Amino acid sequence: MKDVTFGQYYPRDSFVHRLDPRMKFLFLIAYIVAIFLATNFYGLAVCTAVLIAIIALARVPFGKVLRSIRGILVLLIFTALLNILFVDGETVYAQWWIFVITREGLLFAGLLSLRLVLLVLCSSMLTFTTTPVALTDGVESLLTPLKWIKLPVHALALVMSIALRMIPVLMDEVDRIKNAQRARGADLDRGGLMHKIRTTIPILVPLVLSALRRADELGDAMDARCYMGDKHRTKYKKLHFTWRDLLAFLVGAVLITGVVLLRIYLPAPF
């Protein structure tokens, strides 16, 4: 567990890795808009092709990227089944009790699943190719306009950065505490819901105490290094747009326009 960096950053020196994190955020938003504008398979095919190109450019193993679907697998199967079994249509393939399987249902399920998969894969590409620090810097920079409405953008970004730093530490801690209680005979891997709830107490109490102790020490350490909020604070790392980012911007723009055009000029499947 110790070596799992939160945010699953996959270190490589690639075109995608070197993009400005803000650009990647904006691109991700554009991409999500595109997959929801695409109402037919042609549009989604374009989106898929773009994603494959991104993964290849980033040189992250495909298998590794595909594995991030695991988290939504249940949701995926559930929504697909719901669509297959309940969507009405003209071409009926099979019928039983309240369930119908229609051509439209299958297509719709296919479309929806593909969208979900693309959504998850593209978002995880952001975390695969961007370090947590770059992510938080990107968020802070993109949210800067919100400072005008007195939102503590700096504090939010700092909290996010510390969370990213401390989450692996606390995950280690959970492992350690779990092992210690397992060694004292706690049965954490089996049992019903009530049993599960009861066995979380010996883990939760030490974990919360440890988190509080750490927060206390970290606060002192930050104070000792002259932390006084963002008053007279400067930044070492400035984000810079480069030609790469311009290229990514163009690809994103072309993608959205393309998908919209496909939506207008090619008929929807039903």
Place this chain on the structure above:
Amino acid sequence: MKAIEFENVSFCYEESGAFSIRNLNFSVEQGEFVAVLGHNGSGKSTLARLSNGLLEPDEGTVSVFSRRITSKNLYEVRKDVGVVFQNPDNQTVATIVEDDVAFGAENIGLAREEIGRRIDFALRAVGMEAYRTATVARLSGGQKQRVAIAGVLALSPRVLILDESTAMLDPRGRREIVDVVTRLNKEKGITVLLITHFMEEALLADRAIVMNRGDIVMQGTPREIFARKEDLLTYNLSLPRISVICEKLRAGGMKIQDTLDVETLAKEIAACVS
């Protein structure tokens, strides 16, 4: 010039009501290397927190370079007095080494180029320049503590306090930290206050202080301190193992001078036999 000066300082944590530090007077000269010894709960960590305004004394005054610490000048004081704490995992705010080292320098509003120079200097001073873009979580305990020291050095402090910063490290990590700190003291003239309960670490200091129940009970060169064996034991401290051996050999009739150095003791033994 006195780098840190305590005058009649008392402090107690609210919950317990018992004095953690009682009517303490002591000072550290600029450029000095002072080791503070004491068992757990003797008040030595409170001393560190009082020295840069993390805690405020109930009575008395704490001054840093002749400036009395008040709530108004904390910022200036903390630029001068850097503290490194015990747990290597609880001191870093960023995931990447250089971002963490930059944190303090950013806080005091330095220009970008200057921050870059400070990072270079600080990482080189602790021998971690090769790890500039490494992930903090993947470093060893000793390396994490060296990054923590670098994070403090980026503020160019004149005093460095290590509050049991070696307690959670393995022997290799401990040696790394003691080496770095000794070098900073000798080469850069940084005043060092090393708080520890490892007797061996105190050997390198110019002066050692023993604390017990919030009071300074012994003071002198490490050699003088370790010569007062019975006193050390009453304050729940143990002798360095080498002193125990000297003692035993003397009790067995060999004429051995007290020493803290392996080679010197071997020489002494060799002189006693044919």
Place this chain on the structure above:
Amino acid sequence: MRIVAEHLSYTYNEKSPFETAALHDVTLTIEEGEFFGIIGHTGSGKSTFVQHLNGLIRLPASLKHAKKHKAKKGQPLPPAPVLKVGEFDLSDKKTDFRALRRHVGMVFQYPEYQLFAETVRDDVAFGLKNFSEKKLTEEEIDSAVCAALEVVGLDFDELKEQSPFELSGGQKRRVAIAGVIVSRPEILILDEPAAGLDPLGKKEILELLHRLHREWCKTVVIVSHDMDEISENCTRAAVFSEGSVKYVLPPKELFRRTEELTALGLDVPLTAKLCAALRARGIDVDCDFTTEDFADKVLAYAASHPKKEGDA
């Protein structure tokens, strides 16, 4: 109970850029009744090894092992890993791991951070209740907790209703140890039992471990990087480095290898350093590297090689 490990290997984060071999072909036997030491740097594999001993890290199933290695043709199949603790075969999936854990107590680093219950009594009783086959009566629990607290040097009547979080650092650690030994394990494994304690606390914990070894648990295994701790206390010690076992020897023989250990980046006890410095001056002191024995042997040497009159 004897611990037998053969050809044990383990890899963290297999098939990722962070893949690291934690153990590589480890073969090691720990006899019943030993006070065994395990030495090595952080990351040498020593913690991974001891976590195997009570099934917190499982061996790969034997079938999987064969399959994994069949892929490489032309190479002989590496010997299958074996791990046995007494009667328990840890490579067998059907092994009752909870029963195993009752017999193999494990005290982790900074065990005081695992305390969670409202009272000292409840915290110590946690393991006892978990491991018990039947429901214990309050009297049975009281008497077992009382005995466990007593052997770690704490007073049951004084502490039973107290919150464990209000105790001093040293007391907390004792309560945590009591919470492990309360189910009377035959083997007790401790990872850096003295870490973070002041000199007096250290001394007391080691005395406690010897008391436990005499009166409570047949075998004690400590993981430590304090060489003096190993040389003063252990019957034998294993040196781990980069996932492999380099030496398994009694301290008396192990610390003669000052140069080899230093080459591995490890420290040696002070007595070993002194012996090396004396040897360089032509004085051979054959001791078992405890402070006591070193002083005795030096005095004996001085008696048999008295300084002649007139020697400078």
